[in-house]
Amino acid sequence: MGDLVIRNLTRSFVRDDGELLTAIEKIDLTIRQEEFICVLGPSGCGKTTFLRMIAGLDQATSGEIILDGEQIQGPNPKVGVVFQEYSLFPWRNVIDNVAFGLEMQGIDREERYRSAHQYLDLVGLSQFSQSYPSELSGGMKQRVAVARALALDPVILLMDEPFGALDAQTRNLLQKELLEIWEKTKKTIIFVTHSVDEAVFLGDRLVVLTPRPGRICDIIPIDLPRPRERTSIEFAQVRRQILDLIAQPKCSLQ
Amino acid sequence: MKLGGRKISDKWLGVLAILLTLLFWQAMASLVVRNPFILPSPVDVVTAFLTLIGSGTLLKDIGVSLVHFGIGLGSALLVGIPIGIAMGWFRGVDAFLDPVIEIIRPIPPLAWIPFAIVWFGLTNASAGFVIFIGAVFPILINTYSGFRGIPRIFVEAGKVLGCTRDQALIRYIAFPSALPQIAAGIRIASGVGWMCLVAAELFGVSKFGLGQKLWFFYNLHQMDSVVVYMLLLGMIGLFFDWLFRYYIDRHFLRWRSGEVA
Numbered sequence: 001m002g003d004l005v006i007r008n009l010t011r012s013f014v015r016d017d018g019e020l021l022t023a024i025e026k027i028d029l030t031i032r033q034e035e036f037i038c039v040l041g042p043s044g045c046g047k048t049t050f051l052r053m054i055a056g057l058d059q060a061t062s063g064e065i066i067l068d069g070e071q072i073q074g075p076n077p078k079v080g081v082v083f084q085e086y087s088l089f090p091w092r093n094v095i096d097n098v099a100f101g102l103e104m105q106g107i108d109r110e111e112r113y114r115s116a117h118q119y120l121d122l123v124g125l126s127q128f129s130q131s132y133p134s135e136l137s138g139g140m141k142q143r144v145a146v147a148r149a150l151a152l153d154p155v156i157l158l159m160d161e162p163f164g165a166l167d168a169q170t171r172n173l174l175q176k177e178l179l180e181i182w183e184k185t186k187k188t189i190i191f192v193t194h195s196v197d198e199a200v201f202l203g204d205r206l207v208v209l210t211p212r213p214g215r216i217c218d219i220i221p222i223d224l225p226r227p228r229e230r231t232s233i234e235f236a237q238v239r240r241q242i243l244d245l246i247a248q249p250k251c252s253l254q
Numbered sequence: 255m256k257l258g259g260r261k262i263s264d265k266w267l268g269v270l271a272i273l274l275t276l277l278f279w280q281a282m283a284s285l286v287v288r289n290p291f292i293l294p295s296p297v298d299v300v301t302a303f304l305t306l307i308g309s310g311t312l313l314k315d316i317g318v319s320l321v322h323f324g325i326g327l328g329s330a331l332l333v334g335i336p337i338g339i340a341m342g343w344f345r346g347v348d349a350f351l352d353p354v355i356e357i358i359r360p361i362p363p364l365a366w367i368p369f370a371i372v373w374f375g376l377t378n379a380s381a382g383f384v385i386f387i388g389a390v391f392p393i394l395i396n397t398y399s400g401f402r403g404i405p406r407i408f409v410e411a412g413k414v415l416g417c418t419r420d421q422a423l424i425r426y427i428a429f430p431s432a433l434p435q436i437a438a439g440i441r442i443a444s445g446v447g448w449m450c451l452v453a454a455e456l457f458g459v460s461k462f463g464l465g466q467k468l469w470f471f472y473n474l475h476q477m478d479s480v481v482v483y484m485l486l487l488g489m490i491g492l493f494f495d496w497l498f499r500y501y502i503d504r505h506f507l508r509w510r511s512g513e514v515a
Contacts, residue, residue, distance in 0.1 A: 080414070081414040087408065087411040089408060100417075101415035101424075104417045
């Protein structure tokens, strides 16, 4: 139960000049419930396309994605998404952003605020419930986005380079916070990144994609005990192993 | 400190310019032109204003003009916003309506006056129709482009949070996202509509109205009263602009940090 099964997933686009462009090719992957998966690959390798298909925002050309025994056809409350760019609704204050999904489900005001406050508490931003997104820092915005995605209590949380635009210090802090949230909420997380450091720090397993078209080059379990120390020798070894792998022809060429 | 000081002196510069204009105007009227029909002096205008207050139709004129303006702007909102939304959200509606609108839009509102009379007779609705024509397109176009400019990320964020139907997406995502631009369109529309007012009242739809009285006093050759009505038209137009601006600033400044207005 709760597993995500991806079978033979391919997505190609027809470009304006008529040429066929394959973004994702023949991906087979099974993700267990409560697993933290990092998808690693260079820019333009189709990582985002891959995530959008799981989110139901994009349709596969062939293959299938099955969550809990049901094929994903479109956006689904079981799948929460934290986007790369800032996606908070600027016309809603923080609490109304977090409560948005619950509002769409028709849950009454009092109930959804109570629930939203819990998730805002989880990301440590209770005192900013009345602020507007434009009044928050980048790190705070993404914390709110995490709370908003969690408020619908999804099985899976998809994260598309959510910390990419943040400074290194904030980024490290948010990674730590995310792991704490993951431990508390027991979500399956699929986290897309191009940072090896980030992937090794966060993931149970690393899915390394090749550049265009994105295929699975290798899947690497990260056996480092948690909490992980970025500065430890073991961490450095794993990171070097991944960096070596990425540099190999089988992962860097088509 | 320097900025504050400059602000104050800027304000006084403006006041000084108004005073100098009045002085120049008075001097031209009483020393050079010396014909109140060609150029009534500020003193003539103030005297005419006081007489008009005494005679008591000023408020009624303003009231009737506001009725015309209200009919025009109100119906422009009722027509312009829904069509703008439909064209901005549904590509088919855009392709279907765009050619018709692009042909009708460049026709000056005043060119519609004959048909306003034929269709509505000499009624308030007739004047309202001319104002409607002037006001509807800025509202429609701004609503349309506001909807077209909605960042895709907001729509997708809405979808993954369970807001998937067109109606819900329009109501909860697209409309609030486009609202600053729609409000800016309404502000432009109110300016254009107000400018159409004088012409709309010119053809005798009512016994009162700022535009109607302007022509009435022109026919009596009371140019000082004409100036009173000109200034009233300008000031009420300015007031509306301030009102919209205040509203826009108050509502959107917090989330758009001063991009609007």
